[in-house]
Amino acid sequence: xKNNYQLRNSQKDCIEFSKRYxxxxxxxxxxxxxxxxxxxxxxxTAISFAKEMNYSKILIITHMPAVMNxxxxxxxxxxxxxxxxxxxxxxxxxxxxxxxxxxxxTVVFCSNQLYxxxxxxxxxxxxxxxxxxxxxxxxxxxxxxxxxxxxxxxxAKSYKGKNGRDII
Numbered sequence: 001x002k003n004n005y006q007l008r009n010s011q012k013d014c015i016e017f018s019k020r021y022x023x024x025x026x027x028x029x030x031x032x033x034x035x036x037x038x039x040x041x042x043x044x045t046a047i048s049f050a051k052e053m054n055y056s057k058i059l060i061i062t063h064m065p066a067v068m069n070x071x072x073x074x075x076x077x078x079x080x081x082x083x084x085x086x087x088x089x090x091x092x093x094x095x096x097x098x099x100x101x102x103x104x105x106t107v108v109f110c111s112n113q114l115y116x117x118x119x120x121x122x123x124x125x126x127x128x129x130x131x132x133x134x135x136x137x138x139x140x141x142x143x144x145x146x147x148x149x150x151x152x153x154x155x156a157k158s159y160k161g162k163n164g165r166d167i168i
Contacts (some may be wrong), residue, residue, distance in 0.1 A: 001079055002078060002079045002082075003077055003078045003079065004078070004079045005078075006040070007044070007045065007048055007154070010040070011040070011041055011044070011045040011048070012050075014034065014036075015045060015048060015049045015052060018032060018034075018049055019049070019052060019053065022053065036045075042137075043070050043071050043074040044074050044078070044137055047071075047074055047075060047080075047081060047084075047107070048080065050107075050132070050133050051080065051081070051105070053132075053133070054134070055132035055133045056101060056104070056105045056106060056132060057101050057106060057129060057130070057131050057132045057133075058105075058106065058107045058108070058131065058132060058133045058134075058135065059107075059108050059110065059126065059129070059131045059133070059134045059135070060107060060108070060109045060110070060135045060137055061109075061110050061111070061112060061115070061134065061135070061136055061137070062109070062110075062111055062112070062136070063112055063113075063135040063137075064111075064137070065090075065111040065113065065114070068088060068109050068111075068136055071084050071086065071087070071107070071109055071137075072109070075107055081105075083104060083105065084104060084106070084107065085100060085104040085105070085106045085107070086107045086109070087100075087107070087108045087109065088109050088110075089108055089109060089110035089114060089115075089126065090111075090114050092112075096108060101129070103129055108126070108129075110126060115130045140143065142167070
């Protein structure tokens with residue numbers, strides 16, 4: 001049986017704030033950082049935001065591959081996301097096609113470690129897609145001692161989406 005829990009008020013507020021920002025910003029490259037406390041429900045809130053914005057091509061890129069299961073379970077086990085598809089780039093790379101994006105709201109999960117070890121041919125699967133939303137998960141881990149973004153964060157910010165680039 002799938003989950004059917006609802007957004008909490010704090011999650012609704014976060015989504016409304018984000019929608020206002022992305023719908024009104026004049027920035028050609030909008031981005032936003034969600035500073036969420038532990039157990040906020042970031043995965044559920046972020047995918048609910050994507051749904052409300054009618055985004056259909058979502059890339060989740062992370063510095064911590066261990067968070068993949070939470071994203072996968074959120075999408076596959078909640079009634080709000082019936083008909084959505086989740087792909088782990090590591091295992092499902094060959095299943096990600098243009099047709100996939102035309103038929104379904106599609107979420108692709110990729111770790112930066114995996115991305116950097118793939119050949120250029122394989123990277124094109126991610127590089128050639130015009131993502132509607134790019135979510136950089138666990139981004140706080142991807143900064144060096146001086147607070148400068150790693151190559152991973154800089155690269156993730158280069159993706160283009162409907163609004164230039166949307167990063168949570």
